[in-house]
Amino acid sequence: MQTSLKRVVFGASFFLFTIVASVSGYMLFGWSFLDALYMVVITVFGVGFGEVKPIETPALKIFTMVVIVAGTSSAVYIVGSFLQMVTEGEIQKVLEARRMTKGIESLEQHVIICGFGRIGQILARKLTESEQKFVVIDNDEGRMASAEKRGYLALQGNATDEGILIAAGVKQARVLATVLPDDALNVFITLTTRELNPEVEIIARGELPSTEKKLRLAGANHVVLPASIGAERMAQTIVNPHALDFLREDAGRQDLSDLLAQIDIQLEELTLAAGSPFIGKPLSSMEVRGKGAFVVVAIRKEDGEIVTHPSHDRILHQGDTVILMGHRGDIPKFAQRYAMKRQMYYRGMSY
Template identity: 60%
Template sequence: MQGSLKRILTGALFFIATMITAVAGYMLAGWSLMDAVYMVVITTFGVGYGEVHPITSTTLRVFTICVIVAGTSSAVYIVGGFFQMITEGEINKVLGARRMTRSIETLEQHVIICGFGRMGQILARKMLDANIPCVIIDNNAERIAMAESSGYLIRIGNATDEAILHTAGIDRAKVLATVLPDDAANVFITLTARELNPKLMILARGELPSTEKKLRLAGANQVVLPAAISALRMSHMITHPATMEFLSNDDGRSRLNELLSQVDIQVDELAIVHNSPMVGATIEDIEVRGKGTFIIVALRKSDGTTITHPSQALVLSEGDAVIVMGHRGDIPQFVRKHVIRRPGRYASSRLFRIDR
């Protein structure tokens, strides 16, 4: 693109210099300024209206030939630069699209974000910060251009279209987040995505509380209601202003994390894997075997739903995860003794972190 622009500028400068030189030459031959300009224009562009004054001298005829050759060549050079610019732009678009398609085809366990509005932009930025590959789907040219300029992989089209979801690699994706402001579109996307990939984790946005049930029936694992979340946070700001101010501050989160570390406390996720002795056990069984060394905070079921303060009679199934808070050394010991059959397979992860 820069080469074609340079070519246009060079041709324009040469054309202007030719025009000025030609006008000056005819004026030196005794022509008026208007006659000289008129002669140069009809000569350069090949209009062929005839000479303003008879050209009888050999010198003037040679000069006119030079004006024709120089003026026409510079004009053609400029036009060629414009065509080069257009062609290069189209070629770059095609090559860029092919590179992006190949990049998407190599992705696995990535995230698909349907909609690049305000929520989509925040979500994509968080994925980028966490080095999680993601593909953006949107049919708005302005938003797509914004996503492309930010370096995201994009697919242009309607996310309700199966073909678009296939080009985004839905069969290899780990998570699909549909964050469009249209509840009907989110329900339809959820239905389509669940049919194309039954194992896919689907996160859906809902504007109305009544939409949550529809999205879950359509196959969404989790439903986010922005209005409800905002209202809940505002209510906490009213009822617990000091706590919210402390936790919303980076120093506050870091301080809290340091305090937990100082007392050797951590929040861990105990996965109930295949053939685990805890399959079929209850929450009460874990508490009894734990002998008070940790607190059960929540239970995440295999279908993705999370239960806070689970009932003691709740039975554990394969694929569930028990979220506990306890001493750093007690949890691995409990896992080796009660959760897995063979030692050395404990892989605890800090599921909840106070700091970003």
């Protein structure tokens, strides 16, 4: 495609040079600019009108023949290169579409992503990193071009259409994720998918909490509410900033707090203030008094260093922040019983 474009540019440049050189040549033979330009135009384009002035000298005849050959050749070269460029583009589109279709037809146990917006793009990137096979469906031409540019298998069309889902291999798919920002469309896609493949696992996005029930009734195995997850993450950042620092240390733990929240387990942090009965004692003494209500996952020292997987015999010091994991409600009771300080943060200030 780029080679054909270069040919068009080269031909146009040569044609323009031929016109300028020809006009200049006739003017050197004593013709006016208008007469010279008129002569070049009727000669190059083969109109067939008579010469402006008699061409009698051998030099003028030879020059005119050169103008005819150069002008006609450059014009033909431009047209041919342009047609080649157009033809190559169309052939390339057909071949690309055929390659895409064959690639999708050969897939089994793959993932289908309905919607290539912000969430769909993040999901596709994560699946690529984990070497998962997937197909993207979206009806926006620009987003589909973006998906194809990244090397994804993409199918342009409406994901609510049975034909599009079948073309994407829904009957052989392992998972379908519908991540459109429209709850009604997600419900409809879930219903259609469940009818086409009762065994496929469906993960659906919901904007409103009230939609979760509808999506599950429609056949979704899992419902993800991005707004709720975002609010939960912000709350965790305010309430337990050190716990979030601990999670960010490892990319594999970044979403742990969100997953724990779904099963009523949370990360909490308790600071050993002056007078705490655990100061100067091993970590095991705190775990014993907790009676299995929590698990210590990390300790943040007063200088900011985070110690992961602390040993049971590690001595606790004043100012240490112990990061715990346990059921909601159990840790606050433990902190109140032993007068431990639970840190609450708001806009970067500690109270």
